[in-house]
Amino acid sequence: MDSYDVVVVGAGTAGMPCAIEAVAAGARVLVVEQEPRPGGTLHVSLGQLSGAGARVQIARGIDDSPEAHIRDILRINRGTGRADILRRTVPMQGETIDWLLDLGFEMDPQCPAILHLHEAYRVARTYWGVEGGLSILKAIAPQFERAMAAPNATLRLSTQARRLLTGPGSAVQGVEIVPVDGGRSERIAAGAVVLASGGYGANSDMFARLTQGRPLFTAAMPGSTGSGIEMAQAVGAAIVGQDLFLPTYAGIVSRPGDNRIVWRQMPSLTPQVRQPWEIHLDGTGRRFVREDDESVDAREHALNDLADLMFWCVFDDAVLEAAPPLLPGWTREELDQAWSGHPSFVTAQGVDGLAAATGMDPARLAASLTDYAAACAGTAPDPTGRRHCPMPIRGPRYRAVKMHGIVLKTPAGIRVNDRMETCRADGSAISGLYALGEAIGGATLSGKGFVSGMSVTPALTLGRWLGRRLGTQLAGRACA
Ligand SMILES: Cc1cc2nc3c(=O)[nH]c(=O)nc-3n(C[C@H](O)[C@H](O)[C@H](O)COP(=O)(O)OP(=O)(O)OC[C@H]3O[C@@H](n4cnc5c(N)ncnc54)[C@H](O)[C@@H]3O)c2cc1C
Known part of the structure; x- marks a missing residue:
């Protein structure tokens, strides 16, 4: 030997x-x-x-x-x-x-x-x-x-x-x-x-x-x-x-049906780098986090409280036009392909269409959008305490990207x-x-x-x- x-x-x-x-x-x-x-x-x-x-x-x-x-x-x-x-x-x-x-x-x-x-x-x-x-x-x-x-x-x-x-x-x-x-x-x-x-x-x-x-x-x-x-x-x-898991906030699966995340394609979710223009909704349509919380630890713990570690990042065509890129690491070709077939990328007409496409509860989704619109208009405080509320998300064409808490x-x-x-x-x-x-x-x-x-x-x-x-x-x- x-x-x-x-x-x-x-x-x-x-x-x-x-x-x-x-x-x-x-x-x-x-x-x-x-x-x-x-x-x-x-x-x-x-x-x-x-x-x-x-x-x-x-x-x-x-x-x-x-x-x-x-x-x-x-x-x-x-x-x-x-x-x-x-x-x-x-x-x-x-x-x-x-x-x-x-x-x-x-x-x-x-x-x-x-x-x-x-x-x-x-x-x-x-x-x-x-x-x-x-x-x-x-x-x-x-x-x-x-x-x-x-x-x-x-x-x-x-x-x-x-x-x-x-x-x-x-x-x-x-x-x-x-x-x-x-x-x-x-x-x-x-x-x-x-x-x-x-x-x-x-x-x-x-x-x-x-x-x-x-x-x-x-x-x-x-x-x-x-x-x-x-x-x-x-x-x-x-x-x-075994009891000390915390996910990283957050990533998109690279290929449909896969559980792998390519780091280059991570969305820009750090408020110190890019303030959020989207809202983050759990699988039921509820806002579960203050999207502009400077503490990534607070956002990671909120995500960890979701059993499936999954949320939807929801916006509309007007936000897509006005906001700095949410997905700066994706090439134009990758994005075009994603929006026309990747199941984590959803487009839908109207609130009911978005609820049907994502599986969210229509009433809860509608309430989340209405509350956020009131915060944008300054007529009511944002329910999560979010401060960066640049424009409401009104549709009629909505977009949602499925995000996951990821393991590094x-x-x-x-x-x-x-x-x-x-x-x-x-x-x-x-x-x-x-x-x-x-x-x-x-x-x-x-x-x-x-x-x-x-x-x-x-x-x-x-x-x-x-x-x-x-x-x-x-x-x-x-x-x-
Ligand atoms: C995308 C990403 C970004 C990260 N960013 C950071 C960061 O910025 N800062 C930070 O501190 N951490 C970061 N981490 C975590 C950090 O990189 C890893 O925890 C660290 O590099 C692991 O080092 P290691 O030596 O334990 O394992 P590794 O570097 O993975 O080395 C283990 C080696 O063992 C080999 N091996 C495994 N089993 C066997 C076997 N049975 N026989 C022979 N060979 C075997 C593997 O092939 C591998 O080469 C990141 C992780 C990822 C995935």
């Missing part, structure tokens, strides 16, 4: 930096990646990062500290993130941004900034690349390639980790791997196995199982199947975060302690098994909320930290 000091499952956001550091520390490292190329979710992620104390932030004279960052995170997620792991990662996150910049990370010159896509921090500490997550990948990839070319490193692409191997006391002692094209499986002995295998945003069954039966509309990579979480569960690891990261994952050792339900650590990134649950740090940069940055930061630590501890233990 081949033997390594460290086996990293997944060459994505967390796995690549983990492997780079473990190899640099002198350990014999095997990286197993099921896709034919490394990078994982960095290929599609917006790649927003956050950290206090990066050189560029200091140079701009911005007053910040890891303690202030942690306080801000726990304010945004109402104390639902793991403070012990936040204290492990956040103090190193400024250094992670410096590391990326040293590797040639092409940062947007506006950074650091306060962003409003997620609930805003109080301090400018969010960073992103000119090409989103790809900019991070382009910075790390050459370093990863160099590490994998070292004599103490092996990279197995198009190879899947299938099962953990255990020994006395249920300690993890290796992993079974198999080529994805169906070749023979191999058993690999390991001093430590690191599950950096991502979330389960592409696995509807697992999503329903681990996320209280909520429907899945997803922008996750197809490889986010949760297989690492299942492997850990099979050797006794506890799963946490999955909340539940493998329980870990602050050394990233996987844990059983009684809190005891499973010897030899570690987890990083979304595999520990997107809610472990972000809690029931979205906190800018708090998936990608901890994945990179704790990946580096754990790789260095395991590499140093285990170097030379494996038999050649």
Whole structure:
């Protein structure tokens, strides 16, 4: 049986930096990646990062500290993130941004900034690349390639980790791997196995199982199947975060009948970027949210209260003519096709026609439109408290676009302690098994909320930290 000091499952956001550091520390490292190329979710992620104390932030004279960052995170997620792991990662996150910049990370010159896509921090500490997550990948990839070319490193692409191997006391002692094209499986002995295998945003069954039966509309990579979480569960690891789901507000399915969302086609629903000209109605025709609420967290929680995570964005031809584009990422051709056949895009004559086409209750829909018209005319306050009421939605031709609460990261994952050792339900650590990134649950740090940069940055930061630590501890233990 081949033997390594460290086996990293997944060459994505967390796995690549983990492997780079473990190899640099002198350990014999095997990286197993099921896709034919490394990078994982960095290929599609917006790649927003956050950290206090990066050189560029200091140079701009911005007053910040890891303690202030942690306080801000726990304010945004109402104390639902793991403070012990936040204290492990956040103090190193400024250094992670410096590391990326040293590797040639092409940062947007506006950074650091306060962003409003997620609930805003109080301090400018969010960073992103000119090409989103790809900019991070382009910075790390050459370093990863160099590490994998070292004599103490092996990279197995198009190879899947299938099962953990255990020994006395249920300690993890290796992993079974198999080529994805169906070749023979191999058993690999390991001093430590690191599950950096991502979330389960592409696995509807697992999503329903681990996320209280909520429907899945997803922008996750197809490889986010949760297989690492299942492997850990099979050797006794506890799963946490099942009750901490919050959808992102909001997306449109790209193809009829599909549950996938293409990020480029996200509607412009952030009031700080574009004030709403439409009204948002649940499946019955009721306004369920103040569309211009500056707090995206408040809008996400209102959407989370809808069992089907679905709403209609309703307007008419006059609004379409007057308003800035609701769908700036769609090409003219895509929009023409959508309005002439995509079931999420509805046009209808009159209120009854719109109710019939969307399944809304006609009386409730009519009341929502009348109340909003009164708010536009200034004759009555808007029932949701909305302030931006530029023009009534009167038809006669109405339009509605079906929106869904979407998944960027999955909340539940493998329980870990602050050394990233996987844990059983009684809190005891499973010897030899570690987890990083979304595999520990997107809610472990972000809690029931979205906190800018708090998936990608901890994945990179704790990946580096754990790789260095395991590499140093285990170097030379494996038999050649
Ligand atoms: C559209 C989008 C935008 C986002 N924007 C942001 C953002 O701006 N900021 C932020 O902080 N977060 C963001 N996120 C979330 C964040 O990108 C992810 O949570 C993070 O990148 C996940 O990193 P990871 O290392 O855990 O997993 P990944 O990067 O997905 O890597 C996991 C790797 O493991 C491989 N793998 C899985 N199972 C196996 C197996 N059994 N054997 C071998 N290989 C396996 C996968 O193929 C993959 O390459 C976004 C997510 C999406 C989808």
